[in-house]
Amino acid sequence: MTSVLAGPLSAINYAEPWYVQIIKALLIFAIGFSLVPLVLLYERKLLGRFQGRPGPNRVGIYGSMQPLADIGKLLFKEQFKPRGAIGWLFIAAPLISMVAALATFPLIPFSGAPQEILGTKVGLYGLDSDIGLLIFFAFSAIGSYGILLGGWSSTSKYSFLGAMRGAAQLISYEAAQGLALLGVVMTTGSLSLSEIVDKQDHMGLWFLVPQIVGAFIFFVATLAEINRTPFDLLEADSELVGGFMTEYGGGRFALYYVAEYVHLVVAGAMFSTLFLGGWNIPFWNGAPGFLDPFVVLAKTLVIVSIIIWIRATLPRLRYDQLMSFGWKILLPLATLNALVTAIVLVAL
Amino acid sequence: MEVSADDEKTGSGGHAGGPDREAATGSREQDAPATKGERDRGAKIADQTSATTPEADTDGQPDEGGGSSPSADPQAESPATATATALQERTEREAEWEELARRYRADEATIDFSTQLGAVATQDEAELLTINMGPHHPATHGVLRLLTTLEGEVIRDVKPIIGYLHTGIEKTAEDKAYWKVIPVVERMDYLAYYFNAMAYCGAVEDLLGVEVPKRAQYLRVIHLELNRIMSHLVWLGTTMLDLGAISILWYAFRERETVLDLFEYSSGQRMHTRYFQIGGVVEDIPAGWATKLQRFLDEMPTRLDQYEAMLSKNEIILQRLKNVGVLDARRLQEWGVSGPLLRAAGVPWDLRKATPYSSYDDFDFKVPVGTIGDNYDRYAVRVAEMRESVKIIQQALDGLPEGPTITEDRKVALPPRHELATSMEALIHHFKLVTEGMRVPEGEAYFPIEGPRGELGCFVRSNGSSKPARVHMRDPSFVNLQAFGDMARGEYIADMIATLACLDPLLGGIDR
Numbered sequence: 001m002t003s004v005l006a007g008p009l010s011a012i013n014y015a016e017p018w019y020v021q022i023i024k025a026l027l028i029f030a031i032g033f034s035l036v037p038l039v040l041l042y043e044r045k046l047l048g049r050f051q052g053r054p055g056p057n058r059v060g061i062y063g064s065m066q067p068l069a070d071i072g073k074l075l076f077k078e079q080f081k082p083r084g085a086i087g088w089l090f091i092a093a094p095l096i097s098m099v100a101a102l103a104t105f106p107l108i109p110f111s112g113a114p115q116e117i118l119g120t121k122v123g124l125y126g127l128d129s130d131i132g133l134l135i136f137f138a139f140s141a142i143g144s145y146g147i148l149l150g151g152w153s154s155t156s157k158y159s160f161l162g163a164m165r166g167a168a169q170l171i172s173y174e175a176a177q178g179l180a181l182l183g184v185v186m187t188t189g190s191l192s193l194s195e196i197v198d199k200q201d202h203m204g205l206w207f208l209v210p211q212i213v214g215a216f217i218f219f220v221a222t223l224a225e226i227n228r229t230p231f232d233l234l235e236a237d238s239e240l241v242g243g244f245m246t247e248y249g250g251g252r253f254a255l256y257y258v259a260e261y262v263h264l265v266v267a268g269a270m271f272s273t274l275f276l277g278g279w280n281i282p283f284w285n286g287a288p289g290f291l292d293p294f295v296v297l298a299k300t301l302v303i304v305s306i307i308i309w310i311r312a313t314l315p316r317l318r319y320d321q322l323m324s325f326g327w328k329i330l331l332p333l334a335t336l337n338a339l340v341t342a343i344v345l346v347a348l
Numbered sequence: 349m350e351v352s353a354d355d356e357k358t359g360s361g362g363h364a365g366g367p368d369r370e371a372a373t374g375s376r377e378q379d380a381p382a383t384k385g386e387r388d389r390g391a392k393i394a395d396q397t398s399a400t401t402p403e404a405d406t407d408g409q410p411d412e413g414g415g416s417s418p419s420a421d422p423q424a425e426s427p428a429t430a431t432a433t434a435l436q437e438r439t440e441r442e443a444e445w446e447e448l449a450r451r452y453r454a455d456e457a458t459i460d461f462s463t464q465l466g467a468v469a470t471q472d473e474a475e476l477l478t479i480n481m482g483p484h485h486p487a488t489h490g491v492l493r494l495l496t497t498l499e500g501e502v503i504r505d506v507k508p509i510i511g512y513l514h515t516g517i518e519k520t521a522e523d524k525a526y527w528k529v530i531p532v533v534e535r536m537d538y539l540a541y542y543f544n545a546m547a548y549c550g551a552v553e554d555l556l557g558v559e560v561p562k563r564a565q566y567l568r569v570i571h572l573e574l575n576r577i578m579s580h581l582v583w584l585g586t587t588m589l590d591l592g593a594i595s596i597l598w599y600a601f602r603e604r605e606t607v608l609d610l611f612e613y614s615s616g617q618r619m620h621t622r623y624f625q626i627g628g629v630v631e632d633i634p635a636g637w638a639t640k641l642q643r644f645l646d647e648m649p650t651r652l653d654q655y656e657a658m659l660s661k662n663e664i665i666l667q668r669l670k671n672v673g674v675l676d677a678r679r680l681q682e683w684g685v686s687g688p689l690l691r692a693a694g695v696p697w698d699l700r701k702a703t704p705y706s707s708y709d710d711f712d713f714k715v716p717v718g719t720i721g722d723n724y725d726r727y728a729v730r731v732a733e734m735r736e737s738v739k740i741i742q743q744a745l746d747g748l749p750e751g752p753t754i755t756e757d758r759k760v761a762l763p764p765r766h767e768l769a770t771s772m773e774a775l776i777h778h779f780k781l782v783t784e785g786m787r788v789p790e791g792e793a794y795f796p797i798e799g800p801r802g803e804l805g806c807f808v809r810s811n812g813s814s815k816p817a818r819v820h821m822r823d824p825s826f827v828n829l830q831a832f833g834d835m836a837r838g839e840y841i842a843d844m845i846a847t848l849a850c851l852d853p854l855l856g857g858i859d860r
Contacts, residue, residue, distance in 0.1 A: 051598035157479045161501070161841075229592060230664055239845050241486060315664050316592025318842045319501050 016114075016122055025106070028126045032105040036261045037067035042301075043261075043308050050312035074257070077250035082154055085247065089153035094248065094255035097146025101262040103139045107132050108269040109194040111279055111292035112201070124293055125194065132193040133185065136270065137178060140225055144170040146259070147234060151244030162243030165319060166234045169224055172326040173231075177221035179334035183207075183214040183341035184274055197278030206277040213337045215275040217330050222271065224326065226263040229311040233319055264304060272299030475499060483512045487590050487845045490855030492829075496844070503844050506836045508829055513859040521819035525785025526552055527626055529819060533806070534620045536821055537857030539582055542568075542575040543799040545624040547806035547821065550705060550795035552626050555788050555810050558760050563751045564628035565707040569744045570641070571614070571623060572706070572797075573737040577648070578607040579800035580730050580737075584655065587727070587849035591668055596658065603651055606644050613637050626786070627761045628754030641745060648738050652731060659727075669724035673835040673847030676721060683831040687802025687824050689851065692729045693721030699798035706797075711743045723843075726850040760786050785814040794822075801825050801852050823857040 016024070041056070041064065048055025056063035081090060106126020114121040129135060144166060151163020184207050185191060188199040200206050208215050224231035234243045242248075245256050272278065276299045279292035287295075317325065477498045483491035491512035497505040517536055521529045533548045534541040546568060553560060560568075585600030608618040614633050615621035623630055659665050677693040690697055698715040700708040716732035718725025754761045758777045767774035788810040796805035802824030809818040828851055835851070836844040 047594075051595045052602055053598060157477060161479075161498075165501075232592070233842075239487065239842050312595045313658075314593065315588065315662070315668060316842070317664055318668060318840055320840065321667055 016120070020120060020122055024122065024126060028106050029102065032102055032262060032265070033258075035265050036258050037071065039261050039265055039304060040067040040070070042304070043311075046305065046308050047312055050309070071254055071258070074249075074254035075251050079251060080247075080249045082156060082247050084155040086153040086155070089149050090247075091252070093146050093150030093153060094252045094259070095146075096149065097143055097259040098255045098262075100139045100143035100146060101259040101266065104136050104266045104270075105262065107136050107193060108266065108273060108296070109197060109278060110296050111289055112194065112198065115289050115292075128192060128194050131191045133181065133191040133196075136193075137174070140263075141170075141174060143259070143263070146256075147244050150248065150256070154244075154247035156247045158240045158242070158246040159244050162234050162240045162246070165240075166227075166244055168319075168323060169231065169233060169326075172323060173221045173224035173330070176217055176326060176330035176334045177225060179331065179338055180214045180217035180221060181274065182334075182338035183211045186338070186341055186345055187211070193273055194278075197273055197280065200277040201280050206275060206280070206282075208275040211275065211337075211341070213333065214341075215271075217334045217337065218274070219271060221326075221330060222267045223307065223310070224322070226267050227260065228264070228307055230314040230317050231322060232316060233322060264307065265300065268300035268303035268307070269296060271303045272296060276303075476504060487848070489586065489849065489853055492848075492853060492855055492858075494844075494848075496841070498841060501840050501842075503836050503839050503841060506833050506844065508832055510826075510829070510855070510858050513855045515856075515860065517860050518819055518821065522816060525814050526788060526816060527781075527785055529816060530624065530626075531620060531622045533819065533821065534622060535856070536860050537799070537801070537804070537823060537825065537854050538619065539579040539854055540575060540799050540801070540804065540857070541620050542571050542624065543797060543804050544806075544821070545622070546572060546706070547795050547797050547799075547804050548808070548819070549624050549626050550797065551793040551806045551808040552788060552816075554793040554795055555791050555808060556626070556757075556760060556786070558627045558755050558757055560628055560706070560755060561752045562707065562749045563632075564753045564755075566744045566748050567629050567633065567753060568624060568706050569708065569711070570741050570748075571611070571629075573741045573744075574607050574610060574641075576737050576800045577734050578604050580734050581607075583730060583800075583849075583852045584727075587846070587852075588659065588665075590845050590849040591665065593659070593662075593665070596655065599651075599655065603648065606647075610637070610641060610644065613640065625754055625761065627757060628752070630754070632753045638745060638748075641741070645738055645742050645745070649735060652734055656731060660731075666724065668843070668846060669727055669850075670722055671720075672723045672839065672843045673726075673850060674720055674722045675831055675835050679834060680721065680831060683834070684827045685802065685831050687799065687828070688726060688729045688733065689721075689802065689828055689831070691715065692718035692725035694719055699796055699803060703796070705795075708740075710747070711740045713740050713743075723846055723850040730852075787812065787814050788816070796822070799824055801854065801857070802828060821857075821860060823860060825853045825855075825857040826860075829853050829858060 044066070045055040045063070056066035059065040059069045081087070107129075108125065109128060110124035114123040116122075127135075147166040147170070148163050151159040151161075151166060184196060187207070187210070188196045190196065190199075196207075223229075227234050234240075240246065245253060248256060273296070278299075279295045281287045281291070281295055479496050479498055480493065481496055482488040482493040485494075488494060493509040493512065495507040495509060496503060515535070517532050521532050524532060530545050530548060533544045536544050581600040581604045585597035585604075588594075588596035588600075611621050611623075612618045614637055615623040615630065675693065677690065677695045680690050680693050681695070686697065694717050696715045696717050699705075700713075701715055713736045716729045716736065718729050758774070759781075762781055763771070763774035763777055768778055790810055790812040792807070792809045794805055794807045796803050798804075803822065804824055805822035807818070807820040807822070808816050811817040832848065832851055832853075835847045839847060
C-alpha cells in the first residue's frame, strides 16, 4: 500500500500511479464544475414546476444554456470593490469558499473495488483516506471562513450581520452534524467513506434504517451547513439584502454562487454515501461495476431534489429559533443517538 | 490604506471609531455657525428697525446727525411710518420664520442621521448599530426607508422615512376636470384602484347629490370586493416571500391573474381601470362576464383552503407570526390605525358595517376579528376577509338588479351614443361635459370607505367650478405606518420585516 500523503495522520487505502492520479484530479475538477450548471438548471426548472411556471426556457433547448449564460454574464461584469473593503481578504474570501467546496468533492467514492479502465486499475474517487470523514468536516469548516471573511472584509453592515449569523450558525450546526455521524462511524469502525459503504453492502442494510435519527439530524444540519432553506439566514434576501455577499458582484459573486452549488452536490452525495448505501443497489448483488457511479449520482439527485423541494415549501427560521433548534434539539438528540448506538453495539 | 480600511471596519462593527466620531462632531460644528449666522442676520434687521423707528418718531425735529435728511419734510411722514411698519412686520415675519426654522431643526435633530457618517454618536450607544434599510431594499414594499438602530439582531429603534414616491397627485387633481381626476387618484394606492375611485366618486356624488342606480352600486360592490381579494392576494404572496416561503407568491399571483383578467374583461384594463364614474360605472358588464366570475367564485374558496393548508399548519410560519409585532387595540386606535390591523386586535370596526355605502347593507357578511393583534391574527383576518369577500360577490352577483348602470342626470353623465344622433340637447350636454366637465356646487365632502388596508377617505372641496379646489385622500397605509415603530421596537430584525409586511404599507398610497 503506497502512501501518497505519507504521514502520521492518514493512510491511503488504495493509490494509483502518479499519472493516473493527475488525470483523475483533472477529471474530478471537470466533473465537479460541470455538475454545477446542471444542478443550477435542475433547481430552477424544478422550482418553476413547484410554483406553476415553466422555469427558464429561452436560452438553448429547454433552457439548457441558461446557467452558462448566467455565469458568463457574471464573469464579464466589472469587478466591483467597496472603497472601505479590505483588499486582499475581499478577494481571497470567495476563493476560500470555492476551494473548500471543491476539496470535499474528491472524497466521495463512486465505486467499490477499483475499476479496470484501459488496463489500469483505477479507484473511482479522488482520495480514499482512512480519515475521509474528518477531511470532509475540516474542509466544510474552512469553507465557513470564506463566508466570515467575505462578510467582514466588505465593510457593509448587511454583510457584517450576515457574517455574524454565519459564524454562529456554522459553529452550532457543525457540532450536531459531527455527533450525528458517530453512530455510523461506530457501527463501521472506520472513518473511511468507502469502508462505510462496504459495511452497508455487507449488512445488506442501508444506515438509513438503523441510524434514522442520525440521518435526520445529519440532513437538517447539512441544510444549515450549506445555507439552504429553511436555514438560509446568511443571505436572507428579505432582511439582509444579500447577506455576506451583498457587496460582491461579477466573478467573485460567481465563485460564491458556484461554491454553493458544489456544496449542494457534495451534501447530496455525502448523504447517499453515508446513509443510502453509496453505489449499493438493493436486492442486486451482482451489479456490474460500471453502474456504480451512476447509482451514486442517482441517489445524489434524489437528495438534491428533496433539498430543492424543501426550498420551495418552507419559510425561513428566525435567527434565535435557529440557534435554539440547533443547540437545544439537534445537539442533545445527536448525543443521545450516539449513546444509544454505543450501548446497542456493546450489548450485541 | 491600511488605516482607512481599519476605520471603515470599526464603523461597520458598530463601535464608534475615533475618526468617525470626529466627523460627526465636525458636521455638528458646521451646523452651528450657520445657525449663528442666521441669528446675526436677524439681529441686524432688528438693529435696522430700531435705527429707523426713532427717526420716524423724531420726525419734524432738527436732525441730530446734522445731515440733510428728507424726513424733515412733514409730508414725508406717512411713507416713513409705512416703511417702519413694513420693517416691523418683516422683523416679526423673520422672527416667525426663525422660530419655525428652530422648530424644524429641533424636529430634524430627532432623526438619527448617523448612518451617513458611518458610526453612532456617543460612547453609551457604542454597542448600537444603525442600519439604513431602503429606500432600495427588497423587503420594504416599495421605496420606504427605515432608519433602524440595532443592538445585535434586536431592533432598538426604527424610524420610517417616506417621500421617495411622491407624485403630487393631490395637487394634479386640482388642475383637472372632475371626471378627469378619477384616473389620477386611481394611481395613488396602486393595488386598490377601485377603492380610490370609489372614495373620490362617492365624495363628488355627495356634493352633486346624485343618486347612483342600484345596478351600478352592485357592480361597484362586485369590483370593490374583487379588488380587495386581489390586494390581499398580493399581500399574502409578498409577506410569505419576506418570510422565505417563495412559492406562495406564485400561487397568490395565479389567482390574482384571474381577477385581473376579469377586470380587463369588464373595463379593458388590468390595472387602473377607470371603471367607476361619477354617478355609476362606465358601462354594463359584458356578456359572459358573470359566468367567468362565477367560475372564479367557485374556485377561490378551495384555493384559500390550499393556502391555509400550506401556511396555517406550518410550524415555522406559526413560530414566525405568533406573538410577534403585538400592539393592543387601544394603542392602535391612538395611532389612528384602521382596517385589518385594528380588526386583528379584536375591534370589529368595518366601515362597510358601520356606515354602509354603495348598498353594502344588502349583503350578509361577517367581520373577522383577531384576538391579541399579533402578526398571525393579521394574517388570519386577511385570509378570512377574502372568504367574506367571495361571499359578498356571490350575493351581489345573484341579486344583481336590472336597470341603468349610470345616473340619468345629463349634467353629470354622458348621454348614450344613440341619443347624439337624434337629440340636440344630448349633443349640447355631451359637448359641455367633454369640453368643460360638470360643475359641482360649492361645498366640502368627505367620503370614507373600507379599503383593503383600512379607512380610505376622500375629501373634496368644490368652489363651484368644473375643477375641484382641493382633493385629499386619507390613505390608510400612511396612517397605519405610524404604529410601525411601536410594533417593531424590541423585535428581531427578521420579525421587523415580517411586521412591516403584515402592516401592508403601499408607498404609492403613503406618498401620493
